[in-house]
Amino acid sequence: MCEASVYLVQDGKEELILENVDELHKEGDKIKMINLFGDQKVLEAQIKMISFVNNKIVLEKAG
Amino acid sequence: MCEASVYLVQDGKEELILENVDELHKEGDKIKMINLFGDQKVLEAQIKMISFVNNKIVLEKAG
Numbered sequence: 001m002c003e004a005s006v007y008l009v010q011d012g013k014e015e016l017i018l019e020n021v022d023e024l025h026k027e028g029d030k031i032k033m034i035n036l037f038g039d040q041k042v043l044e045a046q047i048k049m050i051s052f053v054n055n056k057i058v059l060e061k062a063g
Numbered sequence: 064m065c066e067a068s069v070y071l072v073q074d075g076k077e078e079l080i081l082e083n084v085d086e087l088h089k090e091g092d093k094i095k096m097i098n099l100f101g102d103q104k105v106l107e108a109q110i111k112m113i114s115f116v117n118n119k120i121v122l123e124k125a126g
Contacts, residue, residue: 026112
């Protein structure tokens with residue numbers, strides 16, 4: 001089993017949003033993420049990149 | 064390190080697209096995926112769900 005850290009890229013900078021993320025769901029214009037500890041975050045964003053090698057997911061603002 | 068299998072959901076059925084996927088990139092309206100063996104696939108789709116628990120990524124057709 002593996003988890004990822006989720007980052008939001010804005011103005012070329014990556015901001016850490018949530019660590020140990022197990023699941024992401026697209027819900028309309030939003031991304032809902034849930035981590036190992038049951039913490040949830042919802043962001044108005046879209047998935048730009050997933051790297052399983054680096055356990056990393058990068059989101060960007062839509063539009 | 065971990066990899067995932069990528070599925071495309073259409074008409075409620077999941078079709079296996081590529082296994083052992085290391086990386087996904089959003090490129091405009093398309094998703095480019097690359098696996099452990101360097102195989103690449105590009106699909107006009109968007110990411111619907113990622114489950115690290117099940118090593119699974121589900122895509123859906125845009126629109």
